[in-house]
Amino acid sequence: MIPSFWRKIRYRYNLTGTKCENCGRIYHPPRNICPECRRKSSITEVDLGDRGELLTYSIVHDAPESFKLQRPYVIGLIKLESGVVVTSQISCKPSELRIGMKVKAVFRKYGEDGEDGIIYYGTKFVPCEE
Amino acid sequence: MRKVAIIGVGMSRFGELWDKSFRDIVIEAGIEAIEDANLEGKEIEAMYIGNMSGGRFLSQEHISALIADYSGLASLNIPAIRVEAGDASGGVALKEAYISVASGIHDIVVAAGVEKVTDVGSAMEIMDSSIDQEWEAFHGATLASLYAMMARLHIHNYGSSEEDLAMISVKNHKNAVNNPKAQFRREIGIETVLNSPYVAEPLKVFDSAPISDGSAVVILASERVARKHTDTPVYINSVVQSSDYLAVQNREDILEMKAVKTATRKALKLAKCELKDIDVFEMHDSFTITELLLYENVGLAEKGRGHELVRDGRVEIDGEKPVNPSGGLKACGHAVGATGIRQIGEIVLQLRGDAGKRQVDAEKGMAVNIGGTGATAVVSILGR
Amino acid sequence: MVGIVSYGTYIPRYRIKVEEIAKIWGEDPESIKGGLGIYEKSVPDIDEDTVTISVECAREAMKRVSLNGSEIQAVFVGSESHPYAVKPTATIVGEALSIDSFFHSADLEFACKAGTAGIQNCIAMVESGMIRNGLAIGSDTSQGAPGDPLEYSAAAGGAAFVIGSENVIVEIKDTLSFTTDTPDFWRREGQPYPSHGGRFTGEPAYFRHVSTASIEIMKRNDLEPEDFSYAVFHMPNGKFPVRVARNLGFSSKQIEQGLVVRYIGNTYSASSLIGFCAILDVAKPGDRILLTSFGSGAGSDAFIIEVTENIESYDRNQSVWKKIERKEYIDYGMYAKLRRKIRMG
Numbered sequence: 001m002i003p004s005f006w007r008k009i010r011y012r013y014n015l016t017g018t019k020c021e022n023c024g025r026i027y028h029p030p031r032n033i034c035p036e037c038r039r040k041s042s043i044t045e046v047d048l049g050d051r052g053e054l055l056t057y058s059i060v061h062d063a064p065e066s067f068k069l070q071r072p073y074v075i076g077l078i079k080l081e082s083g084v085v086v087t088s089q090i091s092c093k094p095s096e097l098r099i100g101m102k103v104k105a106v107f108r109k110y111g112e113d114g115e116d117g118i119i120y121y122g123t124k125f126v127p128c129e130e
Numbered sequence: 131m132r133k134v135a136i137i138g139v140g141m142s143r144f145g146e147l148w149d150k151s152f153r154d155i156v157i158e159a160g161i162e163a164i165e166d167a168n169l170e171g172k173e174i175e176a177m178y179i180g181n182m183s184g185g186r187f188l189s190q191e192h193i194s195a196l197i198a199d200y201s202g203l204a205s206l207n208i209p210a211i212r213v214e215a216g217d218a219s220g221g222v223a224l225k226e227a228y229i230s231v232a233s234g235i236h237d238i239v240v241a242a243g244v245e246k247v248t249d250v251g252s253a254m255e256i257m258d259s260s261i262d263q264e265w266e267a268f269h270g271a272t273l274a275s276l277y278a279m280m281a282r283l284h285i286h287n288y289g290s291s292e293e294d295l296a297m298i299s300v301k302n303h304k305n306a307v308n309n310p311k312a313q314f315r316r317e318i319g320i321e322t323v324l325n326s327p328y329v330a331e332p333l334k335v336f337d338s339a340p341i342s343d344g345s346a347v348v349i350l351a352s353e354r355v356a357r358k359h360t361d362t363p364v365y366i367n368s369v370v371q372s373s374d375y376l377a378v379q380n381r382e383d384i385l386e387m388k389a390v391k392t393a394t395r396k397a398l399k400l401a402k403c404e405l406k407d408i409d410v411f412e413m414h415d416s417f418t419i420t421e422l423l424l425y426e427n428v429g430l431a432e433k434g435r436g437h438e439l440v441r442d443g444r445v446e447i448d449g450e451k452p453v454n455p456s457g458g459l460k461a462c463g464h465a466v467g468a469t470g471i472r473q474i475g476e477i478v479l480q481l482r483g484d485a486g487k488r489q490v491d492a493e494k495g496m497a498v499n500i501g502g503t504g505a506t507a508v509v510s511i512l513g514r
Numbered sequence: 515m516v517g518i519v520s521y522g523t524y525i526p527r528y529r530i531k532v533e534e535i536a537k538i539w540g541e542d543p544e545s546i547k548g549g550l551g552i553y554e555k556s557v558p559d560i561d562e563d564t565v566t567i568s569v570e571c572a573r574e575a576m577k578r579v580s581l582n583g584s585e586i587q588a589v590f591v592g593s594e595s596h597p598y599a600v601k602p603t604a605t606i607v608g609e610a611l612s613i614d615s616f617f618h619s620a621d622l623e624f625a626c627k628a629g630t631a632g633i634q635n636c637i638a639m640v641e642s643g644m645i646r647n648g649l650a651i652g653s654d655t656s657q658g659a660p661g662d663p664l665e666y667s668a669a670a671g672g673a674a675f676v677i678g679s680e681n682v683i684v685e686i687k688d689t690l691s692f693t694t695d696t697p698d699f700w701r702r703e704g705q706p707y708p709s710h711g712g713r714f715t716g717e718p719a720y721f722r723h724v725s726t727a728s729i730e731i732m733k734r735n736d737l738e739p740e741d742f743s744y745a746v747f748h749m750p751n752g753k754f755p756v757r758v759a760r761n762l763g764f765s766s767k768q769i770e771q772g773l774v775v776r777y778i779g780n781t782y783s784a785s786s787l788i789g790f791c792a793i794l795d796v797a798k799p800g801d802r803i804l805l806t807s808f809g810s811g812a813g814s815d816a817f818i819i820e821v822t823e824n825i826e827s828y829d830r831n832q833s834v835w836k837k838i839e840r841k842e843y844i845d846y847g848m849y850a851k852l853r854r855k856i857r858m859g
Contacts, residue, residue, distance in 0.1 A: 004264070013569075014610065055384075056280070056282045056286070057279060057282060058274075058275040058278035058332075060330045061328045061329060061331070062272065062274060062329040063270065063272070064252075064255050064258065064267075064272065065255065069851070070270070070560050070561065075269065075330075077279060077378070085379045085380070086265075087266050087269050087379045089269055089270055091559065093842070099283070106570060107565075107569040107573070108561040108562065108566050109560075109566055110268065119563075119597055119598070121610070124561070129832070
């Protein structure tokens with residue numbers, strides 16, 4: 001898992017996606033080919049911003065082994081200001097959750113390869129204060 | 131393309147089969163299918179096997195050769211092909227088998243599905259490997275939680291309820307009572323569903339299909355050969371596979387299953403019929419919300435109105451459009467790679483009039499098998 | 515003149531009250547609160563550690579002045595709770611801040627003063643012309659052994675500073691360090707919790723080092739306590755900084771604004787720095803501030819800081835005290851789980 005995590009660090013630590021210069025569409029996760037333009041694709045990296053809106057969510061109780069210490073945790077789909085939707089955890093009390101709430105990105109730990117393994121960091125979201 | 135018929139159906143019991151190995155259960159289903167088709171065995175020219183994760187459930191890859199061998203076909207040196215598409219593996223195996231006969235390459239082939247899940251502790255995590263590991267699972271998303279997000283949005287947008295979802299589970303449990311191969315042959319009340327613990331809110335344990343051991347086998351033959359072996363062939367009018375974005379986040383509307391919509395539209399066109407001509411359905415209720423969304427995406431209900439079918443009883447076994455007379459994945463059991471073939475087996479029994487106490491009056495049937503959150507869909511239409 | 519271009523802080527949301535800890539160990543909460551001068555402390559969430567706290571406070575610092583990662587050439591993270599014993603926190607922080615990979619970096623450890631040590635490194639590098647801007651972070655998720663008095667104080671938080679010479683909001687007029695071999699508090703390699711010399715941590719350690727460094731820096735700059743608008747000293751508890759201030763001749767008015775320890779505990783490498791940031795939140799041009807950190811082992815770094823006109827237009831939201839108010843209480847069971855004090859099978 002180390003190489004596969006390391007390879008995508010720049011897209012996990014920050015909300016970076018790809019943009020097709022041919023059609024203007026933006027994608028996350030990053031893509032090598034634009035699903036609309038295919039051979040005409042012209043892919044560049046783009047910053048997706050750190051604010052968004054919660055489209056839907058679930059509170060996970062039955063969690064994979066590596067997430068057991070965190071349960072129940074909240075997983076959600078967040079529509080960023082750039083229009084791109086990402087899957088991420090929302091760090092807040094379940095009672096604060098509502099569809100449409102404004103959220104912002106934070107830097108958090110996602111897990112680790114046991115006590116002697118590497119630590120996986122990435123982006124989560126918290127409710128916007130204002 | 132030639133017409134293709136199903137001439138034999140076999141199925142192991144679904145459930146926790148502690149005393150049976152992977153090899154045992156697939157052979158059990160295979161023997162039943164061969165007997166049903168009145169074959170000796172040596173007539174089989176190829177095998178297509180749907181299996182999601184022999185590698186992770188059993189550390190056994192190369193299961194195509196393994197199954198050909200233990201089916202007693204090693205000495206015939208026939209080709210055996212394992213196909214994988216998450217829990218749509220069975221449906222895709224059927225499609226590949228169909229193509230091989232329809233094209234004229236083979237006359238008699240086996241389409242099988244098998245999964246042995248109870249030899250490992252955490253089947254759920256292996257099941258979840260059908261979602262995007264880098265961008266969904268990394269963040270703690272599970273298959274259940276992705277469907278739960280769809281359920282949450284459906285309830286929010288369209289006024290459906292956890293009770294509506296629960297009623298789908300209740301219906302499927304009721305149907306399974308009359309299916310001798312089913313894992314859970316007992317009726318449950320709505321309270322059982324609503325009082326069961328949350329898996330991923332708003333979905334609960336009783337909204338979720340079990341992960342089961344099991345195998346199902348169907349035998350396909352060209353029309354000419356079929357007539358030699360059976361008086362009751364059931365024809366594959368069409369079988370269409372479609373795909374969609376793997377990760378839910380990339381779909382324009384997460385309540386729209388474009389793979390299902392596309393496959394349904396094409397399957398109806400190829401079968402030269404309309405949805406109203408279909409009398410019985412087997413649908414992939416990996417979660418209750420999945421079945422609800424399939425009503426809408428197949429076209430039995432308009433978008434946002436799937437729950438009305440449940441409320442009106444139209445999808446009950448004695449309703450206008452019976453869905454999952456077998457008990458579905460929830461109550462018959464969900465043996466992952468076997469499910470797509472198991473659905474076909476049920477439609478064949480229904481069309482032949484061999485479905486016993488769960489028999490519905492049907493000329494045409496449809497099976498909808500999907501992989502993961504819907505990135506693969508296989509829609510099959512069968513007719514007498 | 516070298517100074518601070520921007521600053522940022524992070525305090526985890528969870529708090530545990532002294533009463534909740536005292537209840538478990540059969541101690542009297544009132545006498546602990548009276549003795550330590552701490553009422554509650556911050557606790558990191560299960561997904562927070564020194565790396566995430568460092569990134570959060572550094573991002574705030576950079577955002578406040580719209581600074582890009584490419585404008586920073588050095589990152590120093592001071593902490594006694596780096597998540598890796600070998601594998602620098604600064605590498606992860608640099609990546610998360612999108613800093614151009616040609617940057618100087620190191621993790622620093624000097625008990626509670628590793629953050630100020632990072633500031634000194636940056637000052638030297640900016641002054642020498644090696645770098646234009648440097649990032650110095652003090653961040654910790656410190657631990658006390660269950661039942662140890664440290665459990666009432668060991669807390670989590672972080673403060674980050676962009677050190678540079680253009681558009682500074684404060685100028686750093688002088689800094690010095692006073693260092694001796696004093697074994698008042700330590701943690702041996704491979705041990706999960708620190709050990710300490712009890713009352714030995716007071717006079718020969720904290721008071722000697724903080725006083726000596728503070729007196730010396732004032733002396734060589736011809737300054738008296740009354741020449742300062744504010745002073746902030748390392749806060750291992752709520753008592754020591756108050757006593758050292760009084761001994762040195764500072765009034766309670768001068769230290770009040772920075773005395774955050776009562777409500778968040780000792781955030782170790784971030785402790786004096788979060789207090790300093792609370793002062794910067796309200797400081798006006800011309801204000802002079804004395805900052806003296808302390809790290810067990812032992813040493814103190816002292817700084818004389820003067821606020822510039824630039825602070826008027828500088829974005830100081832959200833203030834430290836506002837962040838302290840934003841909290842959620844947890845019980846000891848939850849605390850034991852979050853701090854991984856429960857042995858898992």
